[in-house]
Amino acid sequence: MSHLTLTVEEKSLLVGVEGPGVQRAMEIVVALGRIYGATDLVPVKHVQIAGVSYKNLGDAGVEFLNEWAGDGAKVRVPTTLNPAGMELERWQVMGFSPDFAKPQLSAISAFVRMGVRPTMSCTPYLFPDIAPQRGDPLAWAESSAVVWANSVVGASTNREGGPSALAAAIVGRTARYGYHLEENRRATHVVEVRCPLESTADFGALGYIVGKAVGNGVPYFPDLGTWLPPKPEDITRGGVAGDRLKTLGAGVAAYGAVALYHVGDFTPEAIDRGESLILPKAEHLVIDSLSPAYEIMDANPETTEIDLVTVGCPHASLAELQQVAERLRGERLATRLWITTSQITRKRADDEGWVEIIEAAGGEVVADTCAVVAPVRSLGIKRMATNAGKMACYAPMHSGVDMRFGDLEQCLAAAISGKWQGKYSE
Numbered sequence: 001m002s003h004l005t006l007t008v009e010e011k012s013l014l015v016g017v018e019g020p021g022v023q024r025a026m027e028i029v030v031a032l033g034r035i036y037g038a039t040d041l042v043p044v045k046h047v048q049i050a051g052v053s054y055k056n057l058g059d060a061g062v063e064f065l066n067e068w069a070g071d072g073a074k075v076r077v078p079t080t081l082n083p084a085g086m087e088l089e090r091w092q093v094m095g096f097s098p099d100f101a102k103p104q105l106s107a108i109s110a111f112v113r114m115g116v117r118p119t120m121s122c123t124p125y126l127f128p129d130i131a132p133q134r135g136d137p138l139a140w141a142e143s144s145a146v147v148w149a150n151s152v153v154g155a156s157t158n159r160e161g162g163p164s165a166l167a168a169a170i171v172g173r174t175a176r177y178g179y180h181l182e183e184n185r186r187a188t189h190v191v192e193v194r195c196p197l198e199s200t201a202d203f204g205a206l207g208y209i210v211g212k213a214v215g216n217g218v219p220y221f222p223d224l225g226t227w228l229p230p231k232p233e234d235i236t237r238g239g240v241a242g243d244r245l246k247t248l249g250a251g252v253a254a255y256g257a258v259a260l261y262h263v264g265d266f267t268p269e270a271i272d273r274g275e276s277l278i279l280p281k282a283e284h285l286v287i288d289s290l291s292p293a294y295e296i297m298d299a300n301p302e303t304t305e306i307d308l309v310t311v312g313c314p315h316a317s318l319a320e321l322q323q324v325a326e327r328l329r330g331e332r333l334a335t336r337l338w339i340t341t342s343q344i345t346r347k348r349a350d351d352e353g354w355v356e357i358i359e360a361a362g363g364e365v366v367a368d369t370c371a372v373v374a375p376v377r378s379l380g381i382k383r384m385a386t387n388a389g390k391m392a393c394y395a396p397m398h399s400g401v402d403m404r405f406g407d408l409e410q411c412l413a414a415a416i417s418g419k420w421q422g423k424y425s426e
């Protein structure tokens with residue numbers, strides 16, 4: 001069994017030289033290191049914390065965060081937050097109850113007292129001042145963002161949990177195991193896709209099939225680049241390739257436990273190492289059709305009346321907001337539409353005039369939250385539609401809603417008419 005070696009400074013944090021809050025964080029990082037057989041700790045450049053919504057935290061979680069903040073713990077590397085359970089500024093207008101808002105605001109304030117930046121978004125990689133670089137060690141706890149960082153950027157992070165990410169932020173380190181080690185980044189499966197992939201929703205459906213098939217493996221897609229236009233120069237704006245890959249990553253992470261994939265001639269490690277990334281015993285999968293995914297993800301085909309159409313899971317990019325605004329110009333919506341995103345992206349879209357167009361049609365560009373982590377049932381929402389694979393997986397489970405799943409055009413048509421039309425393939 002390997003032995004975890006700590007530096008003098010790390011040992012001092014472990015014995016409480018910097019107080020009980022830092023000591024508790026170091027105990028968590030060290031315990032994980034021992035469980036996973038790490039030999040040392042690695043300094044991290046950025047931390048993303050998940051488990052922020054009061055819906056997930058409950059009273060015990062809010063109390064725990066306040067205690068940790070009260071112990072004087074402060075993050076020592078740039079740290080950002082996942083979505084909360086409501087939009088922080090407009091929660092009253094949106095219909096959230098004070099009973100939910102009060103503990104939610106208390107949790108956010110505990111994070112802020114610890115020095116965390118309250119970004120409330122699952123797409124920190126779309127923020128121009130955060131976007132990680134190749135080779136950066138990170139401790140990220142949002143599974144869809146983990147896949148993006150490892151795969152599209154070539155940074156390294158494990159799938160951290162809420163407390164382990166916060167602990168890593170407080171001590172500025174994480175244990176060196178899993179995807180921080182080169183040998184664990186090789187492909188365990190080769191996935192040949194023989195059917196067309198024509199929409200973002202198709203990439204979510206592909207995520208379903210691949211996630212189910214490979215579990216926590218590392219898929220290598222030799223030919224997926226056929227369906228991906230070249231990456232735009234400014235990836236923080238999103239765009240067809242970026243938006244498809246973020247949806248694929250969210251899907252494989254939600255339906256399986258994938259933290260890293262490679263796309264031949266497209267993602268950085270595949271560009272550098274080509275097929276030498278594939279393990280000799282890698283399994284070979286062929287995907288001929290996305291129908292098995294749509295049959296499951298479009299879970300309630302008998303449901304035609306829709307209470308909420310939701311787009312932006314992971315949080316919408318600037319390019320997605322532009323696409324929605326262009327489609328809704330001059331329209332009038334019959335049902336509620338949320339485009340969920342970060343405050344930062346909403347501000348950028350506002351500057352372009354896209355928020356105004358969406359709002360004029362009756363849609364909402366909702367920041368800080370999403371329809372999985374928000375208590376949508378308390379807002380009277382029982383029947384939802386989305387083009388996002390991860391939303392189709394989690395919202396029925398976490399929010400107890402009926403779900404229709406299809407491409408963006410179908411979703412926006414449903415928002416305009418108030419009814420879902422056709423089956424996914426029509």
Ligand code: F3S
Nearest residue numbers: 122313314315370372
């Ligand atoms: Fe983000 Fe919510 Fe989807 S946290 S990845 S928009 S389920």
